[in-house]
Amino acid sequence: MCGIVGLYLKKPELQIQLGKLFKPMLFEMRSRGPDSAGVALYRDQVKPGQTKFSLAHIDPNFLWKKLGNDLAASLQCDVSIKVFGTHCILITNAQEDLIKKYLDAIKIEPYVASNEIIYKKISIVGSGKSIEIFKETGSPKKVYEQFNLTQSSGTHIIGHTRMATESAVTTAGSHPFATGEDLCLVHNGSLSNHNIIRRNLEREGIIFQTENDTEVAGAYLTWKLRSGYTLREALEDAIRDLDGFYTFCIGTKSGFAVVRDPIACKHAVLAETDKWVAMATEFRAIAKLPGAENAEIWEPEPSTIYIWGEE
Amino acid sequence: MAILNLKKIGVSGVNSALHKIVENSEKDFEIRNPQGQHSIACGINAPLNVEIKGHVGFYCGGMNKYAKILIHGHAGVGVGENMMSGYIHVKGDTSESAGATAHGGFLVIEGNASSRCGISMKGVDIVVGGSVGHMSGFMAQSGNLVICGDAKDALGDSIYEANIFVRGEVSELGADCIEKEVRPEHSAKISKLLKSSGINANPTDFRRYGSARQLYNFDVDNFESY
Incomplete structure (x- = not known):
């Protein structure tokens, strides 16, 4: 189906x-x-030199703002964050590869879902100039x-x-x-x-x-x-x-x-x-x-x- | 004429009304706002006149017995599938598997039919004003499929004893389907079906396709395979 x-x-x-x-x-x-x-969804195209990432994490209380601040400090770049439930739209002027490497390397606090402890990385569900991807079970x-x-x-x-x-x-x-x-x-x-x-x-x-x-x-x-x-x-x-x-x-x-x-x-x-x-x-x-x-x-x-x- | 507003009463409401027919009850129905929903006017078992004002979804008029159903729009997958008798007329195009497995009755499609038109037809007569997609008449067992336009790949693949008549181009015949002579009884059948459908075409322009009877008959050379 x-x-x-x-x-x-x-x-x-x-x-x-x-x-x-x-x-x-x-x-x-x-x-x-x-x-x-x-x-x-295709909307709000970013400025030249910027990239828009759609990110997702299983924890609904994930600290996206903190991630944004850490990322900006670490890579010396501009970062803006908009949170939508388990997803966030991150816009930055840093290079795409550097962002991917950074997200891959950071340690994520374990998320306790019911009685199961889950160590999940942040997943990049989309990237580009105007695309925003939102997807979820249900x-x-x-x-x-x-x-x-x-x-x-x-x-x-x-x-x-x-x-x-x-x-x-x-x-x-x-x-x-x-x-x-x-x-x-x-x-x-x-x-x-x-x-x-x-x-x-x-x-x-x-x-x-x-x-x-x-x-x-x-x-x-x-x-x-x-x-x-x-x-x-x-x-x-x-x-x-x-x-x-x-x-x-x-x-x-x-x-x-x-x-x-x-x-x-x-x-x-x-x-x-x-x-x-x-x-x-x-x-x-x-x-x-x-x-x-x-x-x-x-x-x-x-x-x-x-x-x-x-x- | 009774008006059934599908937007208000849903598919179940519409079909319940068409199934609750007793002697002297209303025989003429108009279905409004079909909204592409599935299984509209399925399983009718009475000589009703049903007009559907708009596009319908899958299986419209399926299992029809006796009723005359007129669709003022396009129809989705499997229009008139397993029809037993009656008449279904589509003013627009249809999606795949139109008239699938239908045992009897008459299906007219004024526009084009997509793939697998008349798949496994078992006695229905189908007239298509436009063209049909690939694998039409697949395993067709009996009945007549009249195509006024072209037919795409694998026409009549593994066909049994149905007749396929095509006025336009056939891109490719399916396994065990061959062109056959149009005899006077076939010309008469084409004329009759075209006349009943209201579609204007010259009956002498059609070629006939049917089974070479090599696939479904036992061949003693294949004895070892069984």
Whole structure:
């Protein structure tokens, strides 16, 4: 199962309503994936030289402000922190690699959840200029409330409701998976050759956080883009190299892309008006958008790449 | 005419109303605000006239018996799946597996149908005004599938005794599916189905595809495999 949804706004005046318009879309897909939910939201692009990180930690009382102060002192850089439940959005002018190294090296106080002591590192769930990723176990409603998404504005958003198949129900195993600067991927389906591709990518120096098949698809795109491919070229190769059932929705800095496997048995529908483009696993998620009844609606073809906003 | 507002009464409310039919009760229904919900007008067992004003989700009109269902919009996966009799007419496009496993009745799609149209059909007649996606007519057992546009890859793969008629291009035939002669009885069938569907096409433009009967008949050369 799993449900995926994407909304790209064509009219700037609609941007303040992005979270509100997207809410019923994600909620409608709860029945396809009640285990976890997540969104990648594109908003408030940072200044040149700055990077925006989406960070997560299992402890809801984690001292993000302290982390920000320590980081600023240690790396002699500017840091701003905004906390949303178990996540925080960190904006800094420090180099991305230095931030990653710092976060990887710091000692985290053990977090006691019920009677179990958990030593968890901070996970970087996304990074780039405008992307913000929020994901958590539980229903779309819980995720929307925890991260105060109804009020959020932005240019576009993609989301996922997960019914776990290939790996455990954890925040780390939730989608979207960040796959490079401002790029993320959500997936409906399952990949059958993810283990061999993971091993090949590990040899290329790509580090994985989970056993999840979707993370492999994301990492594959990261590797291709890092090698200088355009998004379209990377997706053309992905159709050739990734085996399994999939409908992918890929968020990019300026839009989103949709691609289905050659058999195309994982559902997908696209709809477009002069105000928005929407993608969903089932039309009922799109039906709640204003103007959906008269939108141009079609089913994406197998092995065909659809891109909005990019190129 | 009874009006059923799905936004107010939900799919269960709509379907309950369509199932509670007794003699002399209302036979004409209009369903408003379908909102792409699944299983609308499923399991009808009476000669009703049902009009749906908007796009529907999966399995609309599934298991239909006797009813005439008109959908003013697009339909999701499996419209008319397992229909036994009656008539379903979709004004827009349909998603995959339209008319899947349907035993009887008549399904008309004015627009395009996606992949696996008429999969495992068991006696239904289907007319598609536009084109169909890949693997249409897969394991089709009986009935007629009339395609006024093109058919994508693997048409009629592993087909049994259904007839597939295509006016446009066929990108590729599936395993054990071959082109066959259009005999007078086939032309007559195409004419009749086109006329009933209200879709305008010249019956002589169609080619017929069916089973080579190599896959589903036992071949003594394969004896050792069993």
